[in-house]
Amino acid sequence: MCSVEQKPVFKELSADDPEPQVTEIESLCVNCHSNGITRLLLTKIPYYKNVVIMSFSCEECGYENNEIQPGGAFAELGVRWKLRVENQIDLNRQVVKSDYTSVKIPEVDFEIPAQSQKGEVTTVEGVISRAIHGLTQDQEARRAQHPEAAEQIEAFVVRLEALKTLERPWTLELEDISGNCFVENPEAPRRDPRCDRTDFKRTKQQDHTLGIFTHEEVDDSQESKPSIISDMLLSPADPSVGSFDQLAKDEVLQFRTNCPDCNAPADTNMKLTAIPHFKEVVIMATVCEACGHRTNEVKSGGGIEDKGVRFEVRVASKDDFSRDILKAETCSMRVPELELEAGGRALGGRFTTAEGLLRATARQLGGAPGLVGDAPALAAGGLDRVVNMLDEVLEGKRAVTIVLDDPAGNSYVQSLNDDPVVPDDGLKITRYERTFEQNEELGLNDMKVEDYEES
Secondary structure (H helix, E strand, C coil): CCCCCCCCCCEECCCCCCCCCEEEEEEECCCCCCEEEEEEEEEECCCCCEEEEEEEECCCCCCEEEEEEECCCCCCCEEEEEEEECCHHHHCCEEEECCCEEEEEHHHCEEECCCCCCCEEEEHHHHHHHHHHHHCCCHHHHHHHCHHHHHHHHHHHHHHHHHHHCCCCEEEEEEECCCCCEECCCCCCCCCCCEEEEEECCCHHHHHHCCCCCHHHCCHHHHHHHHHHHHHHEEECCCCCCCHHHHHHCCCEEEEEECCCCCCEEEEEEEEEECCCCCEEEEEEEECCCCCCEEEEEEECCCCCCCEEEEEEEECCHHHHCCEEEECCCCEEEEHHHCEEECHHHHCCEEEEHHHHHHHHHHHHHCCHHHHCCCHHHHCCCHHHHHHHHHHHHCCCCCEEEEEEECCCCCEECCCCCCCCCCCCCEEEEEECCCHHHHHHCCCCCCCHHHHHHC
């Protein structure tokens, strides 16, 4: 059998690349109905994700069109962004919109429905400018045929133009059921004072809009295929073991997947293990031979706890660095002394130590755009200052408190006492009742009471 070298599907965009792998397709021009050329480029935006860039040009009439599409899978949850626009910095915030992003400005009763515009990377001011351009596109013909409608549109355009002058604050609301929407935080790594992000569980109708269906929603012929495919993809790392049930007996299962970085074929190892005095968790590790990407992920093996949990961990000595920590995806992290806050999905789910958690934070911030570009965070001395302070913490020169807040209750911090169940002096554990918003984010408000009790 001949071996074929696996190459990344999505390559970093570089001027030195001799083969940018651009695909050209002859396409119909929607403006003059002649044949033009569509160019497709699969690449990745640094610090964001894989994307497909599409560019169309027509030599007959000069018409051009550019689009951007996500090159990865849909996120597990939808996302809502609510931004309070108060100054020029807010107008200059970068915004990533997908095809499924809806835009609302309540102050002027303005809304752009989802799937009415193509995905783009723009700014808050760019969102308004594109809306104004779309409304005024056919004004000349509209004034001749429908003068009253033209006057109404002109009056509304004046209201949109007033938003860019910031005579008074206004609100920009974005909702994306695919989860592929983003609003820049100029105050990073501190919490954004004027923008709130909320994740939500998609409804069944929204899943269908994205083309996501469960096995029960497909016919019998299609329903039998996933089990056959899963038997082919999921297999024990040890060929002598032939059942998924062996996963609970310290066996490692291996299945084929795609690299999350370059999309090349890769192997993921999965193992179920029990953390003493806590619960069972699923540990997954992926290694890509094409680009060298490595990722580790931890998932809770049980359901959502009846209460949320908050850990306050004091890191002041070498012993504190070795404290085991299980951070779930639903767990947010805060370091008050550094004015640093990170959402649950910023670092993902991982089983590590206090030192490993701080090093992962420093590594992620060290490669952030604000340190290598002209982002506002660099001018304000935000990211680089926090990275320097994190280095001081790792060197033992500064003591900090790590606050881990998990509404799902699936996170764990080791106690350094002889009795591992009793917290030590450097650890404070608080259990609390979840709010309605937290239950909605976890998808519990749509569950029946008996289903919640079973979980």
